[in-house]
Amino acid sequence: MLIDAGNNEDSSSVKNYISNQGITKLDYVIGTHPHEDHIGGMDYIINSFKIGKIYMPKATANTKTFRDVVSAIKGKGLKVMAPVVGQTFKVGNATATILAPNSSGYEDLNNFSIVIRLTFGSNSFMFDGDVVDVSENEMLSKGLNISADVLKVGHHGSSSSTTQAFLNKVNPKYAVISCGKNNSYGHPHKSTMNKLKSKGIKVYRTDENGTIVATSDGNNITFNTKSGSYNYAGIGSSASSNSSASSGSSKTRNVPVVVPKSSNNSKIVYYTPSGKSYHFDKNCSTLSRSKTILTGTLREVLSSSHNDHCNVCAEGN
Incomplete structure (x- = not known):
């Protein structure tokens, strides 16, 4: 199963990584939502491998990136499956359960993100796409099982995601944050990192750790790298236009939440x-x-x- 495929410029990197694992067919491809940094490389991936089923939410974007993905899907004679909350499917000996989206009329495209909970033995993983607080609250209000050992933190560690109530319910031992080094969004944000720190959750982040591999034997989870820091690059929704994050030993540059000219x-x-x-x-x-x-x-x-x-x-x- 592949969940998202990075930016357009990441196409060959994602393809090569998959090929290097000896994989020639992807049984499931999940495009969490139609933003370029999540589906940019997906058309290349679809054209490079045998594909089983493709899941994407009922959301569109008027972008060349989205049109390229749709063309690749049609070009292979495939059909997109819409996510249905509660639906499960097997990925090898693991079980994937769809937990979101739970509505269809979001203003923010991020809330359309498909959320997958993957269980293997006694271990569990939550893959949150770019969901923000609206979708998180829906999962909570529906009483869905969102507990997990590993949380792939929503929206790159943005302050708009990972509410305290949601994090308390997931209650992970480990958190993984996908964010670019020195990114202009200021991800991850202060409030998210402080919540993770206060609960003693070990954080693995791509800006500091590079490629992160978590391996489960059904009982224990190990990582290919040491955990990262709780440092943050921006302060998110509480930021002012000239504010900056605290200094420290973080490998990420301290920048405001957005750095326009x-x-x-x-x-x-x-x-x-x-x-x-x-x-x-x-x-x-x-x-x-x-x-x-x-x-x-x-x-x-x-x-x-x-x-x-x-x-x-x-x-x-």
Whole structure:
């Protein structure tokens, strides 16, 4: 099973890694949601391997990346399966259960993310895609079993994800954060790292540890690298436009949550009253469901609760 395939530029790296494991067929391919950093390499992967079933949420994006994936799927005569919460399927001797999405009318495309809980023996793993607090709260309210030994932290460690209630319910021993070194989003954010630290959860992060491999024998889980730090690069939704993270021995550069060129801070962007993202394009497909669209400068939104920029209309910016 492959969950997501990185950015477009990661295509060959993902393909080579899979090939080096001696894998020629992927029984299951999961595209958690239509953002480029999750499905960018998926068309290349689909064209490079034998594919069993493909799961993607009922969400679209008006981007070349999304169209390329759809074309690759059609080109192989495959059909996309929509996720159904509670559905299970076997991955070898492990069992995968779909836990989200639980709704169909999200404003934030991240909430459409497919969430998979994988169990093997007495071990369990949660793969959260980019879910933010809305989807997390739905899983909690439905009383779904989200406990896990390993949590793949939602949305790259953003402050918009990993609520305290959700983390308490998962109660993992280990957390894995996928984020780029010196990334311009400031991931992972302070609030998320502080929550993980306060619970003594060992953190493995790609910006510090590189490729992370967790191996389970059904009873014990081992990692190929030492755990990383609790350092953070940005402070997320509580950030101001000129704030910076604390200094320390982190291998990640200390940066604000978003680092646009200062000359662009007066640029007009768009957002919704309840949305956490801002948009460069007023006609962005993810805004089409919103009745109320507000405008402001980039400087203003970076000091507000709407400071996660949209991945869809950010592709061209």
